[in-house]
Amino acid sequence: MALHTTTSFLLSSLLLLPIMFFNLTAFADPITFDILNFGDKLESFAAPITFNVVDFGAKPNNIKIDSSKAFESAWKQACSSSRAATIYVPKAKFYIYSATFKGPCKNNVITLQMDGTLVAPPNFHLTAQSKTWIIFRQVNGVTVLGGVIDGQGSELWACKHSGKTCPRGTTSLQFTNSQNIVISGLTSLNSQIYHIVINKCRNVRMERLNIYAPANSPNTDGIDLEETSYVTILDSNIGTGDDCISVGPGTSNVLIQNIYCGPGHGISIGSLGRKERENGVQNVTVQSCRLKKTQNGVRIKSWGRPSTGFATNIRFQHITMTDVKNPIVINQNYCPHNQGCPGKESGIKISDVTYKSIYGTSASLVAIKLDCSPKFPCKGIVLENVQLTYKNGNAKASCINAQGSTVDMVEPMGCFEEFLSSI
Numbered sequence: 001m002a003l004h005t006t007t008s009f010l011l012s013s014l015l016l017l018p019i020m021f022f023n024l025t026a027f028a029d030p031i032t033f034d035i036l037n038f039g040d041k042l043e044s045f046a047a048p049i050t051f052n053v054v055d056f057g058a059k060p061n062n063i064k065i066d067s068s069k070a071f072e073s074a075w076k077q078a079c080s081s082s083r084a085a086t087i088y089v090p091k092a093k094f095y096i097y098s099a100t101f102k103g104p105c106k107n108n109v110i111t112l113q114m115d116g117t118l119v120a121p122p123n124f125h126l127t128a129q130s131k132t133w134i135i136f137r138q139v140n141g142v143t144v145l146g147g148v149i150d151g152q153g154s155e156l157w158a159c160k161h162s163g164k165t166c167p168r169g170t171t172s173l174q175f176t177n178s179q180n181i182v183i184s185g186l187t188s189l190n191s192q193i194y195h196i197v198i199n200k201c202r203n204v205r206m207e208r209l210n211i212y213a214p215a216n217s218p219n220t221d222g223i224d225l226e227e228t229s230y231v232t233i234l235d236s237n238i239g240t241g242d243d244c245i246s247v248g249p250g251t252s253n254v255l256i257q258n259i260y261c262g263p264g265h266g267i268s269i270g271s272l273g274r275k276e277r278e279n280g281v282q283n284v285t286v287q288s289c290r291l292k293k294t295q296n297g298v299r300i301k302s303w304g305r306p307s308t309g310f311a312t313n314i315r316f317q318h319i320t321m322t323d324v325k326n327p328i329v330i331n332q333n334y335c336p337h338n339q340g341c342p343g344k345e346s347g348i349k350i351s352d353v354t355y356k357s358i359y360g361t362s363a364s365l366v367a368i369k370l371d372c373s374p375k376f377p378c379k380g381i382v383l384e385n386v387q388l389t390y391k392n393g394n395a396k397a398s399c400i401n402a403q404g405s406t407v408d409m410v411e412p413m414g415c416f417e418e419f420l421s422s423i
């Protein structure tokens, strides 16, 4: 009994991780092999069992039929399978009004393998009741591989542009309360509002994503992270009407690398400080990214009001900007319509932010703007090898309540004179 308990414990801790997360050394460990040979869960490592959504009643290329229930039935089978399972979506369009994939599941290796396209109904009233179009809840070890999801947001955006009263819209894809998630090779088009939201998750890898919505589509963020830790976002193209990537409150240990962003509002930490009690953001690295014709480059943004939150240990490095309106920006005075921001003093404490090797062109005169909280000035800002120009000439820097230092060549200059003259 004791042996059995130990074995299942070891097995389940191993199985918590999908294959992609395995460190190869785990396989080299002979003890690990002995334990695996023991267990009936060895099945999880055998070829996965495949569930084709068409076998569950999904209707390829039929605009009149909602295939949501068929997808959910396929998910139920995959989720209740004790061995690794694949849900297969063949090459065709499938209409989905709204789908929920809920765990916990009996196995921790579930792949949604898509050769096809999931399409939301163009009539936004059909999807507007759900906050999220496609949602995974409480899952562990789910991989979304390939495919296209098309939120068909254009009618909702048109409604919003017309000034009529319209629903808020749905997020296209969300993972919530989940862990060990991979999204690889997915294309997300024209979400009604956000494309991908990762909320309260741990250990998430997103790679080779293509995310597109027009520059004037409202609130169509590319990827939003909230209350999530250990996230990698790699090798992706994002062009939207709002933030390409937004790193929200309570998020930590994030690597964002090799992202092309544009059009859009850039790569953003925040908005922070919307709530008075809020968790901080820490250990975020954004590197080797290119931004083109975006409203912001790399930004930290907080509401100008009291909050327990913070942002610390943030690195932006090896970033190229082309015609970016605000290439480097901290704005702690965000307060739309000037409402609910008494004294406009942000409680968010920003510290240890490095901007290193940032090159390119600004589309406005002020290329570096650090506008920090009067109550909690930004601390430990480092500008190292920054060169940003405006119209083939010099750009300007504007820094308020910001303390820090420059290393090597920094243009435009002018942020930390007080600091420099005091040493």
Ligand SMILES: *[C@@H]1O[C@H](CO)[C@@H](O)[C@H](O)[C@H]1NC(C)=O
Binding pocket: 230, 231, 252, 253, 254, 255, 283
């Ligand atoms: C910072 O985040 C990265 C990316 O997730 C992670 O690899 C690293 O271990 C984290 N560092 C610390 C000190 O937690």
